[in-house]
Amino acid sequence: MTAVLYLCLLCFSFTPSLQHVSESEPLMRFKTSVNITKGDLNSWRTGTDPCNGKWFGIYCQRGQTVSGIHITKLGLSGIIHVEDLKDLPNLRTIRLDNNLLSGPLPPFFKLHGLRSLLLSNNSFSGEIAADFFKDMLQLKRVFLDHNDFTGNIPTSLMQLTGLEELHLQGNQFSGEIPLLTDGNKNLKLLDLSNNNLEGEIPKSIAERNIVKMNFQGNQKLCGQPLNIICDDKPPALGKNPNEVTGKAVFMVILFLLIFLILVAIITRWKKKRQPEFRMLSKDHLSDTESVEVRMPDSVKKPVEASKKRSNADGSSKKGSTHHGKSGGGGGMGDIIMVNSEKGSFGLPDLMKAAAEVLGNGSLGSAYKAVMANGLSVVVKRIRDMNKLSRDAFDVELQRFGKLRHPNVLTPLAYHYRREEKLVVSEYMPKSSLLYVLHGDRGTFHSELTWSTRLKIIQGVALGMQFLHEEFASYELPHGNLKSSNVLLSETYEPLVSDYAFLPLLQPDNASQALFAFKSPEFAQNQQVSPKSDVYCLGVILLEIMTGKFPSQYLNNGKGGIDIIEWVQSSVAQHKEEELIDPEISSNTDSLQQMVELLRIGAVCIASNPDDRENMKEIVTRIERITI
Numbered sequence: 001m002t003a004v005l006y007l008c009l010l011c012f013s014f015t016p017s018l019q020h021v022s023e024s025e026p027l028m029r030f031k032t033s034v035n036i037t038k039g040d041l042n043s044w045r046t047g048t049d050p051c052n053g054k055w056f057g058i059y060c061q062r063g064q065t066v067s068g069i070h071i072t073k074l075g076l077s078g079i080i081h082v083e084d085l086k087d088l089p090n091l092r093t094i095r096l097d098n099n100l101l102s103g104p105l106p107p108f109f110k111l112h113g114l115r116s117l118l119l120s121n122n123s124f125s126g127e128i129a130a131d132f133f134k135d136m137l138q139l140k141r142v143f144l145d146h147n148d149f150t151g152n153i154p155t156s157l158m159q160l161t162g163l164e165e166l167h168l169q170g171n172q173f174s175g176e177i178p179l180l181t182d183g184n185k186n187l188k189l190l191d192l193s194n195n196n197l198e199g200e201i202p203k204s205i206a207e208r209n210i211v212k213m214n215f216q217g218n219q220k221l222c223g224q225p226l227n228i229i230c231d232d233k234p235p236a237l238g239k240n241p242n243e244v245t246g247k248a249v250f251m252v253i254l255f256l257l258i259f260l261i262l263v264a265i266i267t268r269w270k271k272k273r274q275p276e277f278r279m280l281s282k283d284h285l286s287d288t289e290s291v292e293v294r295m296p297d298s299v300k301k302p303v304e305a306s307k308k309r310s311n312a313d314g315s316s317k318k319g320s321t322h323h324g325k326s327g328g329g330g331g332m333g334d335i336i337m338v339n340s341e342k343g344s345f346g347l348p349d350l351m352k353a354a355a356e357v358l359g360n361g362s363l364g365s366a367y368k369a370v371m372a373n374g375l376s377v378v379v380k381r382i383r384d385m386n387k388l389s390r391d392a393f394d395v396e397l398q399r400f401g402k403l404r405h406p407n408v409l410t411p412l413a414y415h416y417r418r419e420e421k422l423v424v425s426e427y428m429p430k431s432s433l434l435y436v437l438h439g440d441r442g443t444f445h446s447e448l449t450w451s452t453r454l455k456i457i458q459g460v461a462l463g464m465q466f467l468h469e470e471f472a473s474y475e476l477p478h479g480n481l482k483s484s485n486v487l488l489s490e491t492y493e494p495l496v497s498d499y500a501f502l503p504l505l506q507p508d509n510a511s512q513a514l515f516a517f518k519s520p521e522f523a524q525n526q527q528v529s530p531k532s533d534v535y536c537l538g539v540i541l542l543e544i545m546t547g548k549f550p551s552q553y554l555n556n557g558k559g560g561i562d563i564i565e566w567v568q569s570s571v572a573q574h575k576e577e578e579l580i581d582p583e584i585s586s587n588t589d590s591l592q593q594m595v596e597l598l599r600i601g602a603v604c605i606a607s608n609p610d611d612r613e614n615m616k617e618i619v620t621r622i623e624r625i626t627i
Helices: 002-033 241-273 303-315 347-352 390-401 433-439 450-470 507-513 520-525 530-546 563-572 588-604 615-626
Strands: 058-061 065-070 093-095 116-118 123-127 141-143 148-151 165-167 172-175 189-191 196-200 212-214 220-222 354-360 364-370 376-383 413-416 420-426 486-488 494-496
Touching (some): 002 065, 390 413, 433 486, 433 530, 450 486, 450 494, 450 530, 450 588, 450 615, 520 530, 530 563, 530 588, 588 615
Parallel strands (some): 065 093, 093 116, 116 141, 123 148, 141 165, 148 172, 165 189, 172 196, 189 212, 196 220
Antiparallel strands (some): 058 065, 354 364, 364 376, 376 420, 413 420
16 A cells, blocks of 8 residues: 555656656657758757756746747748647747748647737738637737738637737738727737728727727728728719819818817917916925935936026026916915825925925936925926826826825826926835835845845736726836836835826937837837836846846946846846845745746846737736745
8 A cells, every 4th residue: 555655656746747748749749840941949859848948949837838939030941730739738829930931821720728829920821711710719919910811801810809919911911801899908909001901991990999000001991090081982973073072172171271270279369378387496495405316326416416407497487376276175276186195285385395306317306395294295397298288188197196006106296387297296215116226235225135025026016017907008008117116115015106107298208208218129110019118027127136226227328237138148048046136045945936036027028029928917927926
């Protein structure tokens, strides 16, 4: 009996390894079925574990089971036997873009659990059956662009309720665009450009709040958002078609002229009624203010210059105070309360408060003000936030004031002025993550134990997931995530701040001020997306794990550590443990957790945004390793 029990336990202990080896077999069959002309897959070896980190292009879920095949730019050709891949039960991603694969689309519909199918820039051709995707209910991302597909777009593809990104550009698809299912609330990006599509763009697509759509290069396509009128009616009997067209053009021009005149009249009328608001002048701050610039030496602004700028900004512009809008009761002046959980106050209360300069950031300067009732607030003076009209700006800030999440800083009030805006928020006693990590290597830093860092990582990720759900239609739900915009409470609970500013800023100002515009996709293609926020989250995650100040935060790139290159190089060499901050690496019981978090961070900072998971998936991965 004892011998039998021993054998059972022995078999059980080998189960994971046997599973890994069994998953190597279908991968080896895949390898032998294709030709490789620009590299090799020599790291794939029979009988070895695909999840040991040494198999090129293989990604595993929690290091235990194959979840992704990413093989690009190897000149792959030949036949893909999908039946072999069915033996990988947890396969979620297939990425074979930029290869030489050709012929009809392989029957990937047999892989019901697939979430991402990325086949861009190959030579696949022919028609795709209308019901090809009907059983692939988990699909989120489909990249079939820049192939040679013909025929109609499969109707089953547009009926996938979980679809988030669809790229079909650069093919020869023809016919009308299928209707988008009403059940799809997740589609953020749709690119059907440069095909042979025709007819009217379905209203189920045109009227959907999709962040980015592209239909250019389809000569026979009409409707919104192309602004091409779909007119199938023949001209009236006996009338010259050119005459009818000429009259239509004349009427459109006449309508536009009337519209522009009305807009000009209304704008001029509003300007006359626009009150001049007094800005928070340095003259009204404490004459004996203390200056506290909480940044590392490599990014400190000279205190004297900060003071001079503050004086210059505030001393020359004084005007009457408008006592109009108020969200917090009488006597609030021109401070608009959007969140009264900490009580109500007005501009006079801020004028009388003891104040200190906290520093100058990419969006403007910040002050700490302690009011007579003991409430400490941060007042941010933000310039160049002039994209929206006064009414639209009010709506946006009122929306910010309604946000409630334990890891998102909700503003208390704001002040509107054409030249600049003031945003007032509660002051956090531990200041920012940037300051705690790099500013003072004293008491605060010594409190950054592993459990505290883990708490901060989890909180920032959850706050970002909340913002990505609240501002799902925004090109950048946050846009400016960095350690200086992660504030810490007395108990080191992180609160994400300075979010969703992109719609408020002019494009040129946004690209200069917001950190998401330093992502690789903007540098290469002048494009940003919610995946750019994921990149920013990755930088913070790696900053916390390594304890290093990222040079990416600096405009001139001088100072700090190029954390992206350092981490990517170390992960590629499987030397993740060398990245961990020595102050926490002694916690050997949690070393595996640390390594997994570093790998998640490495996924977040991938150069190609398609290689990054979305915010919800990143949060799920973090939660899995911290349970």
